[in-house]
Amino acid sequence: MIQASAVQHGMWVAVSSAAPTAYHMPLVVTFAHDPDVALLAKSCAAVVERHALLSSAIVDRDGVAYLTRACAPGLRVAGPDESVDEEIARPFDLAEGPLVRFALFGRTLMITAHHLVFDGHSKEVLLRELAAFYAGEIPAPLPRTAADELAADTARLAEGRTAAAEYWSGRWAEPLPVVVGDHVLTGRHHGAGQVHAFEPPVPDLPGLTRFETLLAAIHATISGYGNPRVTTGVDLSTREPGLVGTIGSYATELPVDSQPDPDSSFAQFAAELRAALRAMYPHRSVPLARAVRRLRPHAAVAPVSVSYRRGGAAPRFDGVPADVDWLAFAGSVRGDLQLQAVDDGTTVTARLRYSAAAAPVAARLAEDLCGVLTRVALAPETRLRDLFASSTSAPPVAVEARASAPASVHGGELVEPVLAIWRDVFGNQAIGPDDDLFDLGGDSLTATQIIARMRKTLGLDIDIDTFFDYPTVNGVLDAAGAR
Structure with a gap:
């Protein structure tokens, strides 16, 4: 397993609360003639083999996203009662993968990829290489593997x-x-x-x-x-x-x-x-x-x-x-x-x-x-x-204010176990129940790690918005009514 990039991790956090297809990236290709199905299937497989990220899954390890190998996706010939819209909307199992799929509807190839492994420029890369393999050509070797690039991403972030x-x-x-x-x-x-x-x-x-x-x-x-x-x-x-x-x-x-x-x-x-x-x-x-x-x-x-x-x-x-x-x-x-x-x-x-x-x-x-x-x-x-001749004057709109923390109830049997999780994530034994997560140097990644460990060890399921509204141990527990 390899830790996901910073971009992938942020997206992975967002996916949990997103609409089902919010991060689907469909690409619709209609051929001028009936394609050679066997050759097209072979070409799809060659593109996936060349770009290992397409045959991957994203798994959770204590609130951190990791990439792991999944089965390689193949070309599927759609049935007569299936529709392109249904294919686009079909959900991905992120933990099982793969995160791309190919379906052929007559002369129309429907490619649906998840944004976790795909972006707008990837569409051109995929189709250019798919056409090359279909024509019997072999693209030049890639300069780096997916693992090399993820390591480079970590270095760039640091x-x-x-x-x-x-x-x-x-x-x-x-x-x-x-x-x-x-x-x-x-x-x-x-x-x-x-x-x-x-x-x-x-x-x-x-x-x-x-x-x-x-x-x-x-x-x-x-x-x-x-x-x-x-x-x-x-x-x-x-x-x-x-x-x-x-x-x-x-x-x-x-x-x-x-x-x-x-x-x-x-x-x-x-x-x-x-x-x-x-x-x-x-x-x-x-x-x-x-x-x-x-x-x-x-x-x-x-x-x-x-x-x-x-x-x-x-x-x-x-x-x-x-x-x-x-x-x-x-x-x-x-x-x-x-x-x-x-x-x-x-x-x-x-x-x-x-x-x-x-x-x-x-x-x-x-x-x-x-x-x-x-x-x-x-x-x-x-x-x-x-x-803009039709401009109108509109009253200023106030920025949504950050909520004030509810009155804290100091004590409670969960304060110390939650504090232990915070201290372990931060590597800081001096953290107190009213210390602010962000003042301690935390960010959304830190919050997701804490959320995952609280869910796993204490059975507490707290959403990330709660951390932004009440970013202390006492604040989180009081907001969740877990005291």
């Missing part, structure tokens, strides 16, 4: 954690909800969702990438609804240069914060946002939860999440390009709004995934975003206040 903590100190603030008219959106919960497909007209502006232009337009649009501070969660790749051909979960979500000045031009605002992004990039290898100790677990780091990826070239099978849905929807949304976009160099294809809370405003936000992008393409020096 090396960069102090600098990341210093960077976020003073910068991190709990994202405010997004207010659109009478609707208040947050990143707090997972749930069933729907999707709105559109093509934002992202222009090529001097000094900006198309991603930077799109992100600045999203911030400008949200500020136009009367939100004085805007925070979006942005998916960033953590891949090292030598890992572009490796399948895995090399992505993290980090917050991008802005306070748009209505009198600034869009070009000026976008340049400032670009500078903020560039300053954050050196710290992307450290998950936010490892750099900000009191980071409360959320479905998404902000009410609006943005994932943008360049690429999307269609693989060729039997000499003909296959039709690929790179943004297939699994039916769940993390937070209230998730914008997924793929840029093929000409067109940006987007899917806005939205929760029931965001359903009344999702199409409006997409339309307004397209309007902002159209205007800045013609006149990037336009002031922000003039970009």
Whole structure:
């Protein structure tokens, strides 16, 4: 067994309270001709053998996630009564694995992977290699094994954690909800969702990438609804240069914060946002939860999440390009709004995934975003206040306050056994019942270790939110009524 990466561990903690398909990553490939089923099955097996992470499982060892070997997934030919939607929604057993599956529906290959071992870039890697094996080609050897890469991740985390903590100190603030008219959106919960497909007209502006232009337009649009501070969660790749051909979960979500000045031009605002992004990039290898100790677990780091990826070239099978849905929807949304976009160099294809809370405003936000992008393409020096004619003033929304601990009941037969667990996890015999977990240097990983040991040895099942509300031994026990 190998300890999971920091990104995988954070995701593993979140999965326990997530909607069933919140971390499913479906990929739908439709062939131009009937595929050779035996050859396709052999090709799937070759990709899995090449990327060992795909035939793995995630197990719990005292609150720490470890990777272990599972059976290799094979190609399954779906029956006539089965549907693609049912295949996407079929749950994964994380502890048994494997964490990817292949199902063939006539000419359509349905690949469903779990985000614990897969990211957006992995889709292209998998299809490129699947097409190569199908054509009888053998890709060049991978530079490192999965075990090597996990070891390197541990080293990167140790090396960069102090600098990341210093960077976020003073910068991190709990994202405010997004207010659109009478609707208040947050990143707090997972749930069933729907999707709105559109093509934002992202222009090529001097000094900006198309991603930077799109992100600045999203911030400008949200500020136009009367939100004085805007925070979006942005998916960033953590891949090292030598890992572009490796399948895995090399992505993290980090917050991008802005306070748009209505009198600034869009070009000026976008340049400032670009500078903020560039300053954050050196710290992307450290998950936010490892750099900000009191980071409360959320479905998404902000009410609006943005994932943008360049690429999307269609693989060729039997000499003909296959039709690929790179943004297939699994039916769940993390937070209230998730914008997924793929840029093929000409067109940006987007899917806005939205929760029931965001359903009344999702199409409006997409339309307004397209309007902002159209205007800045013609006149990037336009002031922000003039970009969004339908802007409304909305009352400020207060950040959700941290709950005060209930009156502590000192004593009780569980205090000493729980203290013993804390002391063992921290390696500190001086911990007292009113010492704060985060002041002691703990984080979400520490909390999950303590939760697992309390459940195993004392039969106490306490959720991680309780630790963030009441991060002391007395506080946790009083909140849980275990005294």
